[in-house]
Amino acid sequence: MKMDYLYDGSFDGLLTSIYYSYYEQRAQGIYSEASYQFNMFTPSTVIQSDPVLAARVYDAIDRKISVYSLMQIYYVYLSNNTAKENLILKYLQLGFQLGPKIDSIHSHPEVLPIRQTAKKVSFEAERFLGLLRFTDTRNYLYAVLEPDHNILILLADHFADRLAGERFIIHDKKRSLAIICNKKDWYLSDFSEEAAIPDSETEQLYQELWAKYFTGISIENRKNKKLQSHFIPQRYRHNLVEFRKSELL
Numbered sequence: 001m002k003m004d005y006l007y008d009g010s011f012d013g014l015l016t017s018i019y020y021s022y023y024e025q026r027a028q029g030i031y032s033e034a035s036y037q038f039n040m041f042t043p044s045t046v047i048q049s050d051p052v053l054a055a056r057v058y059d060a061i062d063r064k065i066s067v068y069s070l071m072q073i074y075y076v077y078l079s080n081n082t083a084k085e086n087l088i089l090k091y092l093q094l095g096f097q098l099g100p101k102i103d104s105i106h107s108h109p110e111v112l113p114i115r116q117t118a119k120k121v122s123f124e125a126e127r128f129l130g131l132l133r134f135t136d137t138r139n140y141l142y143a144v145l146e147p148d149h150n151i152l153i154l155l156a157d158h159f160a161d162r163l164a165g166e167r168f169i170i171h172d173k174k175r176s177l178a179i180i181c182n183k184k185d186w187y188l189s190d191f192s193e194e195a196a197i198p199d200s201e202t203e204q205l206y207q208e209l210w211a212k213y214f215t216g217i218s219i220e221n222r223k224n225k226k227l228q229s230h231f232i233p234q235r236y237r238h239n240l241v242e243f244r245k246s247e248l249l
Contacts, residue, residue, distance in 0.1 A: 002028035004044040006036050007085075011077055014085060015054035017047045018092060030085040065095040066103055075118035078150045087113050125154040131232065132159070132170065133241050136203040140167035144197075144239050146174040153188060155179065160186050207241045214242035 005020060005027045007013035014030065021027035033046060061070045073088045081087065094110045095102045105111055124147055132155070134141040141163065152172050156179045159170065163181070170179040171191055178191030199207070237243040 002026055004028055004036070004039075004042055005030045006033040006044055006046045007031075008049050009034060010049055011074065012051050012054040013047065013049035014077060014088070015057040016050045017085075018089060019050075019053040019057050020047055021089065027089065030089055032085070061092065061095070064099055065092075066100045068103055069095055072114055072118045075121040076114055078153070079117045079121050080149050081117050084117065087117065121149045121151060121154075124149050125151040128155060129158055131236060131240065133239065134163075134168065135197070135199050135207070135241075137197055137199065140169060142169050142171065142197050144171045144173050146235075146239065147172065148235075150175060150177075152177055152179050156181075156186050156188070211242055 003025065005017040007017045007030065009032045017027065017030045021030070028042065036044070038044065058070070061073070069091075073091065076084050076088055090110045091102075091114045094108070098105075102108075102111060106115060128145060128147060128151065132143045132145060134143045150172070152170060152175075155170060159168065159179070160181050165183055166181070167183055168179075168181050169191070171193065172178065173193065176190060176192050178189055179186055180189055180191070232240070232243075
């Protein structure tokens with residue numbers, strides 16, 4: 001009898017569940033234990049995350065399908081798609097049958113949702129490379145974002161390289177997570193904002209100047225709010241100083 005596998009929400013946990021689906025009992029579905037809705041007609045079991053088994057699945061995807069497919073499923077895992085685990089499960093079932101050929105059948109019903117979802121995650125991560133705004137708190141640089149997808153891990157290396165030698169925190173307020181960098185190394189951590197992050201006096205001055213510059217260079221009869229919203233969606237603007245301190249929010 002097929003059953004639902006419940007995992008801890010980690011990527012290792014997801015790959016461990018896929019391992020058990022292949023070598024123990026085939027999964028009807030894979031779900032995060034935290035959000036699973038129990039059904040009296042469908043048996044379920046909790047799968048304990050096992051890094052060794054997860055590594056075996058990781059290596060199998062790399063060898064038998066492709067590095068590209070591995071990247072795609074990781075991006076889907078980071079997405080806010082509520083069906084992501086089962087999209088990945090079905091994709092890998094097909095991938096282990098077809099091997100690298102799966103990369104060329106873009107319109108297949110098990111492949112297309114993976115590509116579309118991964119593209120959304122990749123696009124949002126690239127967008128925030130330009131949209132993220134840091135403030136100086138005297139002791140470290142601080143940036144806050146509330147992305148649609150769980151993209152912090154995709155931003156970390158870029159900003160660790162760009163801000164080499166700086167202490168900084170990139171805070172995903174929606175998920176209470178943060179990338180914390182201590183000048184050399186960075187790590188992902190739970191992070192709850194218990195109090196307002198104070199700006200230095202110099203930072204407040206520069207924010208005012210930047211907001212005035214942003215407003216001052218706009219040409220009234222050439223404003224295109226539709227185009228501006230395409231590049232900077234409304235849902236991001238309350239964390240951008242130039243919008244927060246102007247009438248354009």
